[in-house]
Amino acid sequence: MQLGNILKASAVKTLAGCSSKKRLFHDLGELAEITYHVPAGTVTEALIEREGLGPTGVGHGIALPHARLDGLTQVCGLFLRLERPVSFDAVDRQPVDLVFSLLAPLEAGVEHLRALALVSRTLRNADICAKLRANSDPATLHTILTEVSASQAA
Numbered sequence: 001m002q003l004g005n006i007l008k009a010s011a012v013k014t015l016a017g018c019s020s021k022k023r024l025f026h027d028l029g030e031l032a033e034i035t036y037h038v039p040a041g042t043v044t045e046a047l048i049e050r051e052g053l054g055p056t057g058v059g060h061g062i063a064l065p066h067a068r069l070d071g072l073t074q075v076c077g078l079f080l081r082l083e084r085p086v087s088f089d090a091v092d093r094q095p096v097d098l099v100f101s102l103l104a105p106l107e108a109g110v111e112h113l114r115a116l117a118l119v120s121r122t123l124r125n126a127d128i129c130a131k132l133r134a135n136s137d138p139a140t141l142h143t144i145l146t147e148v149s150a151s152q153a154a
Contacts (some may be wrong), residue, residue, distance in 0.1 A: 057090025
């Protein structure tokens with residue numbers, strides 16, 4: 001599995017004015033609706049419900065919100081780079097500025113876990129995160145994420 005298989009270029013965005021975790025989930029829902037034609041409200045509710053089980057802020061300014069949704073046929077990714085970090089109840093209590101969200105079909109067991117592991121492994125790389133933080137152009141961000149994944153798979 002490669003990030004290029006689950007992350008469309010149109011699902012990558014830089015946000016200037018995100019003010020809270022809840023607003024972030026709404027922004028992810030809207031991006032999912034535009035990119036993957038999944039109802040924004042359904043995505044937002046699923047992400048909020050999953051977050052209620054435990055925070056998905058993994059530390060070092062990174063969050064990996066994820067949810068399973070009825071109606072999806074494959075795992076889909078969304079990436080947001082926030083110009084102003086948002087409080088996210090992360091494990092290290094640091095605000096979040098890099099957000100990679102995964103949406104998976106209800107029945108996607110192993111596939112969802114593999115995608116989550118791939119994203120986690122990718123964003124654990126400090127050099128990749130530095131490049132993501134240094135760029136705001138969505139096409140460049142997409143390239144950084146997908147080229148790294150492709151080279152790791154080779």
